[in-house]
Amino acid sequence: MSDTKKTIPLREGLWTDKGHDGTPHLLGHRCLNCGEVFFPQKENGTCTNCHSTKLELIELSRKGKVFAFSVVMLRPPGGYYRGDVPYALANVELPEGIVVEGLVTDINQDDIKVGMEMELTIDKLHDDDEGNTLMTYKFRPSAA
């Protein structure tokens, strides 16, 4: 392809497009000492709970439940977020015992409820200044 425009992840290391089951998974760290799980990966390689440096890279579960959410009606300061307003954010609790914040897509924003089953999806965030498409992780209602 001669097209120089690329599809690039918002940030390396947040997820893998092809996990053990061939589908996308968020990437986190599990502490081998205390068992605590972190997302995103701990850049400093240290467990915040027990301070151990023995961490293993893990794929997080694709599905979780809405722990809390909001529909944001104003544009965030700084111009970093370039998507639509209003937009929905949710804290999704994964079976690993952690809560992950993310954008919510593929749903009527008025229908989001605490406890609702969500699943991971990799979706477009926005085009950057060079015309590349930035991709990010989002949550959408789980397909049962």
Place this chain on the structure above:
Amino acid sequence: MKKMREVVVAGVGITKFDSYDGEKGRPVREFYDLGSEAIQKALDDAGMEWKDIQAAFCGSVYCGTGSGHQAIQKVGLTGIPIVNIENACSSGISALRLAYQMVGAEIYDCVIAAGFEQMPRGPIQSTAWPVWQRQMGFNVQPADYAMKTVRYMEETGATEEDFARVSVKNRKNGALNPNARMQKPVTIEEVLSSRMIAKPLRFLNACPLADGGTAVIVCSRDKLKSQNKVVTVAAAALVTGIYGSPRIPGEDHVTKSANEAFEMAGLGPEDMDVVQAYDTMSPGELWDLEKLGFCKKGEAPRLLREGHFDLSGKLPVNTDGGLMSRGHPLGATALAQVIEIYRQIRGEAGPRQVADAKAGLAHAMGAGPNSGVIILKR
């Protein structure tokens, strides 16, 4: 914590909180003007002169390098140590805690804590979030509060009407406070029909921004110019975040700060006659009262409905209108909380005076996270 000598409040000063931006006929005032006005007022209140002050701790968030030096040089240049403190919304209480410890530990006899702010014009940069999170739109403070509110509703059954009642109570109290930015009461209907900012929070659930200055002078008892109606600093606590997750429930830093303060003071929640809880967003006041130990989790909405937290109630809360009425100059807010408790205990709160207030608690918390608690008593 080591036993220290008694520390008393010598005097306090506060400016009117307002938007000093030159718009709509409002004057332009810089942070150092607001800070120095508050400091001068505190000196007058204490019957002291600047040369009586041996050290200064100054809280601000957006005022830049040497902000305390700039405010103080308008009052005096005596070579004393001045230390500037940026601890987000707890900056003022962080400054007062250090002043209290310096006097308590007998390093100095008379120290001033100041807090002031001129809020940035235009959007505030949210450096507390990494860039990738800002790109995903996480950097909206009301959205964080909204998610906490959703959890609180889920766990306690509290309603949007309960949150509106906090705004109504505080704005009613604020109408009696000439220093407050907002002095017009609001109704439940007005709150519930104000525009949504981050579901379920609306415009009138949020405190407005403001600029302002505050100052509190503390000293040893022998340095007081008058022994009339002496107010003692019974406790000053500051606690930061404690690790927790759904798997490992960590101790709540607000509860810990209150527990530490009550232990220091040798008093309990039942001994407090007036409370300044933290109401940047109106639901926050409810869970704050619960976390500080004034009632059990989920009880605050019912107590509010029953008038428990009204000016005439059993435990008046945010008698000066709180952040909701005063507005929120970040570096000045925490000491404004303390100054109201001082006024109430002195019996100087005018039309919003609580009958026979002997002890009270002031709370400030926010980014960091930080949670600062001051207890004053007669």
